[in-house]
Amino acid sequence: MSKLFSLIQYFLPHHLITSFMGLFAESKSAKKFLIRLFIKKYNVDMTEARNTSIDQYPNFNAFFTRELREGARPIDNNPTVIVSPADGRLLAAGRIDGDRLIQAKNHCFSCNDLLAGNNFLANTFSDGNFATIYLSPKDYHRVHMPLKGTLIKTIHIPGRLFSVGFATSSNIPNLFARNERLVCVFSTDAGLFSLILVGAMVVGSIKTVWTKEAPKALATPAIQETDYKSQEIKVNLDKGAEVGRFELGSTVIVLFEQKLMQLNSNIVANKPIRMGESLGLISNNLK
Numbered sequence: 001m002s003k004l005f006s007l008i009q010y011f012l013p014h015h016l017i018t019s020f021m022g023l024f025a026e027s028k029s030a031k032k033f034l035i036r037l038f039i040k041k042y043n044v045d046m047t048e049a050r051n052t053s054i055d056q057y058p059n060f061n062a063f064f065t066r067e068l069r070e071g072a073r074p075i076d077n078n079p080t081v082i083v084s085p086a087d088g089r090l091l092a093a094g095r096i097d098g099d100r101l102i103q104a105k106n107h108c109f110s111c112n113d114l115l116a117g118n119n120f121l122a123n124t125f126s127d128g129n130f131a132t133i134y135l136s137p138k139d140y141h142r143v144h145m146p147l148k149g150t151l152i153k154t155i156h157i158p159g160r161l162f163s164v165g166f167a168t169s170s171n172i173p174n175l176f177a178r179n180e181r182l183v184c185v186f187s188t189d190a191g192l193f194s195l196i197l198v199g200a201m202v203v204g205s206i207k208t209v210w211t212k213e214a215p216k217a218l219a220t221p222a223i224q225e226t227d228y229k230s231q232e233i234k235v236n237l238d239k240g241a242e243v244g245r246f247e248l249g250s251t252v253i254v255l256f257e258q259k260l261m262q263l264n265s266n267i268v269a270n271k272p273i274r275m276g277e278s279l280g281l282i283s284n285n286l287k
Contacts, residue, residue, distance in 0.1 A: 075239060088272070133273060142218065145195075195254055
């Protein structure tokens with residue numbers, strides 16, 4: 001059944017469906033019905049939200065990307081600890097084997113393809129570490145910094161919008177390198193890391209804290225790079241600070257430069273993880 005679901009997606013008008021769903025999610029007319037239905041279906045714990053009443057949300061999108069109350073996701077203040085950037089399911093994590101990352105069992109993909117042929121970045125992350133986190137509809141949908149850093153570059157890469165759940169990641173080759181994505185590269189005292197926000201079907205948009213919204217793939221079919229290193233106003237973000245959010249679910253991939261970090265030995269693929277939980281330690285502090 002999962003193979004059939006994946007096969008059908010090759011023929012669907014991804015961006016048209018996504019645009020329609022984005023408009024529907026912004027509608028105010030059916031917001032209470034949709035929000036109540038969603039809370040019941042996914043057993044959403046509204047006590048974690050900053051705004052606990054559905055009347056405080058102007059539309060479904062505002063509810064879906066709701067902020068959490070202070071303290072709902074504790075962040076380890078130890079500067080040597082690297083934390084998960086998002087709530088979700090850890091699809092895969094480990095060492096980048098040369099240029100190859102694990103997508104799912106029996107499926108790998110190229111770091112160079114993921115980064116749209118940017119050889120400098122692909123070589124930077126070669127033999128480093130990675131983690132892929134799938135954000136299901138029930139999860140908190142804001143993405144945060146795994147460690148303190150300064151934004152130096154973003155790359156918006158147009159592409160398809162396949163669903164990114166377990167069924168498709170197990171059946172569609174090079175899934176994350178096919179989909180539209182926003183690559184955010186950060187410098188730290190320990191080296192470079194990248195947060196890659198991968199779009200998916202019905203993801204209305206990807207928004208960051210330094211811009212209102214990522215470019216739309218239909219409007220901007222070419223790869224767009226933005227250099228923040230030379231800009232006068234720097235984007236400096238502390239560990240745990242918000243980076244951006246998905247308007248409807250998707251996936252985050254984090255890449256770490258070789259020797260920057262060591263993953264925790266108890267990291268297990270296909271298990272739930274929460275934003276702020278430890279992924280590993282900065283290698284420079286391992287003695």
